[in-house]
Amino acid sequence: MTKKQPGIVGVSRRRLMQGVGAASLTSGLALPAYAQSKPIRMGWIAAVSGMFASNAQAQDWGFHMAVADLNEKGGLLGRPIEIVMRDSAADPSKAVSFAKELVYNESIDVLCGPINSGEALPTLGIVSGAKKLHLIGGSVEELIDPVKYPLGFRNLNANGQWIKVGVKFMVEDLKKTKVAIINDNTGYGVLSREAVTKYLAAYNLKPVYTATVDPNKPDVTDELLKAKEAGADVITEWSNATGFVARLVNARGEQNWNVPIVGHPTILQEQIAKLLTKRSYWDNVYGLGYQHQIVDAQGNLPTNVQAFMDKHKDTIGPFLAAGLPAFLQGHAAVTIYAAGLTKAGDPDPMKVKAALESIPVINAPYGPFSYTPTDHNGFQDAGIVLVNANAQLPNRGYPPVKIA
Amino acid sequence: MLLVIVSGLALGGLYGMTALVYNVMYSTSKVLSFGTGQFAMVGGIVTAWLVLDFHLPTWLGFLACLVSGAAFGWLAEVIAVRRIVAVSDEHLWVLSTLALSTMVQEAMAIWWGTDPTPFPRVFPQEFAGAFDQKFWFPLILAVLMAVGLEQFYRRSMIGKLFIAMSEDSFAARARGVATDRMRSLSYVLAGMLGALSGFAGGQLTFADFALGTALGLSGFIALAVGGIGSSLGALVGGAVLGMLTALTTHYFGAEYQKTIAIGLLILLLVVRPQGLFGTTRVRQV
Numbered sequence: 249m250t251k252k253q254p255g256i257v258g259v260s261r262r263r264l265m266q267g268v269g270a271a272s273l274t275s276g277l278a279l280p281a282y283a284q285s286k287p288i289r290m291g292w293i294a295a296v297s298g299m300f301a302s303n304a305q306a307q308d309w310g311f312h313m314a315v316a317d318l319n320e321k322g323g324l325l326g327r328p329i330e331i332v333m334r335d336s337a338a339d340p341s342k343a344v345s346f347a348k349e350l351v352y353n354e355s356i357d358v359l360c361g362p363i364n365s366g367e368a369l370p371t372l373g374i375v376s377g378a379k380k381l382h383l384i385g386g387s388v389e390e391l392i393d394p395v396k397y398p399l400g401f402r403n404l405n406a407n408g409q410w411i412k413v414g415v416k417f418m419v420e421d422l423k424k425t426k427v428a429i430i431n432d433n434t435g436y437g438v439l440s441r442e443a444v445t446k447y448l449a450a451y452n453l454k455p456v457y458t459a460t461v462d463p464n465k466p467d468v469t470d471e472l473l474k475a476k477e478a479g480a481d482v483i484t485e486w487s488n489a490t491g492f493v494a495r496l497v498n499a500r501g502e503q504n505w506n507v508p509i510v511g512h513p514t515i516l517q518e519q520i521a522k523l524l525t526k527r528s529y530w531d532n533v534y535g536l537g538y539q540h541q542i543v544d545a546q547g548n549l550p551t552n553v554q555a556f557m558d559k560h561k562d563t564i565g566p567f568l569a570a571g572l573p574a575f576l577q578g579h580a581a582v583t584i585y586a587a588g589l590t591k592a593g594d595p596d597p598m599k600v601k602a603a604l605e606s607i608p609v610i611n612a613p614y615g616p617f618s619y620t621p622t623d624h625n626g627f628q629d630a631g632i633v634l635v636n637a638n639a640q641l642p643n644r645g646y647p648p649v650k651i652a
Numbered sequence: 653m654l655l656v657i658v659s660g661l662a663l664g665g666l667y668g669m670t671a672l673v674y675n676v677m678y679s680t681s682k683v684l685s686f687g688t689g690q691f692a693m694v695g696g697i698v699t700a701w702l703v704l705d706f707h708l709p710t711w712l713g714f715l716a717c718l719v720s721g722a723a724f725g726w727l728a729e730v731i732a733v734r735r736i737v738a739v740s741d742e743h744l745w746v747l748s749t750l751a752l753s754t755m756v757q758e759a760m761a762i763w764w765g766t767d768p769t770p771f772p773r774v775f776p777q778e779f780a781g782a783f784d785q786k787f788w789f790p791l792i793l794a795v796l797m798a799v800g801l802e803q804f805y806r807r808s809m810i811g812k813l814f815i816a817m818s819e820d821s822f823a824a825r826a827r828g829v830a831t832d833r834m835r836s837l838s839y840v841l842a843g844m845l846g847a848l849s850g851f852a853g854g855q856l857t858f859a860d861f862a863l864g865t866a867l868g869l870s871g872f873i874a875l876a877v878g879g880i881g882s883s884l885g886a887l888v889g890g891a892v893l894g895m896l897t898a899l900t901t902h903y904f905g906a907e908y909q910k911t912i913a914i915g916l917l918i919l920l921l922v923v924r925p926q927g928l929f930g931t932t933r934v935r936q937v
Binding site: 467474501519526 | 770856897910
């Protein structure tokens with residue numbers, strides 16, 4: 249007696265072939281209907297563990313909430329959205345592996361992330377080679393090149409934009425022309441100094457003093473005195489090291505030298521205020537911020553930001569400390585893709601690309617984005633504001649104050 | 653200019669204290685621990701935690717700072733030094749002290765966070781320019797530490813045993829000195845003094861998990877300039893490094909401060925390898 253294979257017990261070959269034929273016919277007929285209802289798959293790489301975890305977790309929360317909101321309304325093109333998420337742990341090699349996995353094995357329609365420049369740079373060629381739409385979450389200028397990476401779009405401001413707006417503020421609004429640049433000795437600090445110098449040159453100005461300083465140096469009094477001796481009437485600082493920035497603001501206060509300090513958003517952090525010898529040293533200090541952080545006279549944030557925060561007030565708590573820009577940046581990746589896909593009517597990357605390049609403005613809660621065939625940076629200068637560090641609400645609007 | 657000099661001397665005081673801590677450990681174990689700067693980091697953070705978060709009086713924070721430093725020093729000897737120097741003549745302590753230093757720094761980053769936090773004012777005083785406590789406190793404590801250590805080495809029995817071990821550990825053991833216990837004691841003392849330097853410089857450095865690495869390097873340079881084993885050398889080496897850093901910034905710009913300061917130190921070591929106050933070791937043949 250021969251042993252029958254499990255699964256085909258009691259089925260004759262003819263019946264089996266009939267069944268297979270019917271199944272093939274049925275699935276063939278059903279294919280277009282399935283394609284129309286199959287989920288839109290959004291790849292998402294974020295370093296939710298590792299050294300950038302707190303910021304990335306907030307971005308991840310914003311990303312998930314934006315997708316949940318869209319799914320609540322029926323998804324995109326009538327199809328639900330699925331997130332295929334990977335944690336790169338702030339490790340560029342992991343980011344590269346995950347990018348390969350997502351674009352080649354996971355049938356994603358778009359890749360969002362990685363969300364910092366160091367991880368994003370090595371993934372550009374992979375995503376571009378796979379001809380997938382790519383929403384890029386890093387701020388360094390080199391990430392965006394519509395010729396080399398035609399499907400890559402930035403979903404936050406570029407670093408140079410901050411600096412351009414900061415220089416404009418110093419020269420045009422504060423009417424200062426003798427600029428001292430003090431930056432830390434990281435690659436970011438040095439590149440920022442070069443960018444400030446470049447944008448000053450557009451006004452026919454040169455910095456009167458520059459200093460590149462080790463951010464761990466316990467005292468920066470000497471650098472500040474040199475800037476004063478050079479005749480500076482404004483200081484611009486470029487560092488995200490809170491200790492370094494606080495020492496600089498302290499040194500200026502201790503010298504009773506009330507020149508404005510304009511700089512990196514770090515200078516606005518409450519952590520800086522805690523490190524100041526006197527809170528009044530924070531006067532006449534301006535940091536770069538976003539329009540989406542500014543509250544009106546009633547203490548309300550911009551309508552779409554306030555609505556988003558109110559809707560998710562039950563889960564937003566742990567992510568408020570990272571600041572609005574973090575979770576709104578995660579949200580922006582989804583919003584931008586949704587706008588492009590909706591206009592294109594088809595997830596084909598080239599069609600979404602063309603749609604994104606033709607939409608006049610995408611008003612994401614993060615700020616306004618506008619792409620063209622030759623510029624995939626998108627974020628508009630109008631979304632960036634200079635925030636007075638020590639001003640009281642509502643003018644300052646940072647951190648958010650009202651959740652219904 | 654006065655402020656530039658005072659600021660440079662204050663930094664020099666911090667570097668000098670770190671160099672003194674190196675000396676204390678080196679005297680009994682011939683180990684230049686990579687974790688030396690971490691004593692200051694731990695002391696500073698413990699003080700800030702207790703005084704600012706728990707509102708304890710500053711003197712109590714100071715005591716806790718010393719106790720935490722002593723405990724850390726003892727643990728460092730047990731974990732990273734005792735077994736290593738007992739079983740190997742190679743310089744494996746480089747790896748073990750570096751590993752412990754890294755682990756402690758990362759643990760503090762996880763617990764305390766990576767952002768610097770404020771350090772309390774030790775005395776009630778408005779900012780007083782060049783006479784502010786944040787400048788003179790590390791400077792005075794550095795001098796007191798150097799003088800105190802010299803007295804300790806010359807006048808106390810334990811100090812004399814440290815000296816004996818630094819000259820010949822095997823001979824000291826042969827004469828009945830409990831060298832293991834003395835070495836452990838020296839690490840306890842080093843931990844306390846390191847934590848004290850964190851307390852002294854806290855108003856300059858803030859309570860910062862990253863302080864230890866930077867301070868450890870600068871303290872080591874001060875030690876090399878002054879000469880290993882010399883308290884006066886440590887103090888002068890620290891002052892020279894601090895002043896060079898400040899004056900380089902003032903006259904040449906901040907971009908060159910490390911290059912010029914360390915370049916001059918290399919030059920000095922080429923001319924006088926034993927440091928300013930070190931002695932040349934004579935090998936008998």
